Amino acid sequence: MAAYTILVRRIPLLLLFYFSLAEDFNPLDYLRREHTLTKPYQGSGLSVPLWDFVGNTLVTNSHIRLTSDHQSIKGAIWNNVPCIVRNWELHVNFKVHGSGKTLFGDGFAIWYTKDRMQMGNVFGNSDQFVGLAIFLDTYSNHNGPHNHQHPYISAMVNNGSLAYDHDDDGTHTQLAGCEAQFRNKNYDTHVAVRYHNTELKVSMDIDNKNEWKECFTVKGVLLPVGYYFGVSAATGELADNHDIISVKFYELDTDDTNDTPPYTGLPEAKYMEEPRDRVDENKGSYLLGNLSGIKLFFVIILIIIGVCVCGVVGFVVFQKRQENSRKRFY
Structure with a gap:
């Protein structure tokens, strides 16, 4: 009788727990704790269980906080357990904010790569990586004209032979992308990366509607198992705070058979966007657009000096012509 009474008392708690999970998780998927990062973060000392961090x-x-709102810093956090799941979905709850109103950057990236903890110049991670990268690019003073505005979300698959081109904002190596105004929001912002049967889908929840909006879908993406998840960020001449609130990893509950062995080759994307035409940075009005700070100041000073010199020379030439014209009448 006592056991029955205890069970009855616990039923409301069990129901509350069940419904709280139903609100956060898709019941068809399974949350994998070994690739998940949620509050409270710290274990013993300054360590984060199952995750390592580097840089700032x-x-x-x-x-x-991967980076604070300061220039020229980098930071990253990496899961230290390789992923052996074929079909998965990764949810990242993040916040990008700073004091800049019109100028800010650079952004952050979500990684699924063969190597980890290798800092570099691609949003804080090394270039010519092997794996998948999802870039959330906020660099407002972007290089060259493109047919999109920033912030911008894009994907890149690399087998180690491609270099990320900062001058083109990666548009020559991206699979697909979309504009996403996720910066300086006073509510939670999320991005979801879903990989299922060689299809890569990226969605976002940045409008405070508690619903996913598709950013892009790319078919024919081959990703091997055994790689690592990570998130990195970087600032340059422009800066922002890049904060990660949570990372949740779900193993998808699918009807796929596991008769075939998992893919173990190099990452590959069968379809990519066509390279976009762009104006040479060293021509036209984009020259000044790509300069900033002291460089732009000196360029403006040189232009003013040049205009003044041309004006003085023109005035002297005009005076000489006037004098020669008067001499003809004497």
């Missing part, structure tokens, strides 16, 4: 990363009670 700062762990707080409410978020993990």
Whole structure:
């Protein structure tokens, strides 16, 4: 009788727990804790269980700050357990914010790569990586004309032979992309990366509607198992706070058979966007657009000096012509 009474009392708690899970998780998928990062972050000391951080990363009670709103810094956090799941979905709850109103950058990236903890110049990670990268590019003073505005979300698959081109904002190596105004929001912002049967789908929840909006879908993407998840960020001449609130990894509950062995070759994408035409940075009005700070100041000074010199020379030539014209009448 006592056991029955205890069970009855616990039923409301069990129901509450069940419904709370139903709100956060798709019941058809399975949350894998070994690839998940949620609050509270810290274990013993400054360690984060199952995750390693590098660079300027700062762990707080409410978020993990990859970079603060300061120039020329990098930070990253990497899961230290390789992923052996074929079909998965990764949800990243993030916040990008800073004091810049019209100028800010650079952005952050979500990685699924063969190597980890290798800092570099591609949003804080190394170039010519092997794996998948999802770039959330906020660099407002972007290089060259493109047919999109920033912030911008795009995907790149690399077998180690491709280099990310900062001058083109990666548009010559991207699979697909979309505009996403996720910066300086006063509510939670999320991005979801779903990989299922060689199809890569990226969605976002940045409008405070608690629903996913598709960014892009790419078919024919081959990703091997055994790679690592990570998130990195970087600032340059422009800066922002890049905060990660949570990373949740779901193994998809699908009807796929596992008779075939998992793919173990190099990452491959069968379809990519056509390279976009762009104006040479060294021509036209984009020259000034690509300069900033002291460089732009000196360019403006040189232009003013040049205009003044041309004006003086023109005035002297005009005076000489006037004098020669008067001499003809004497």
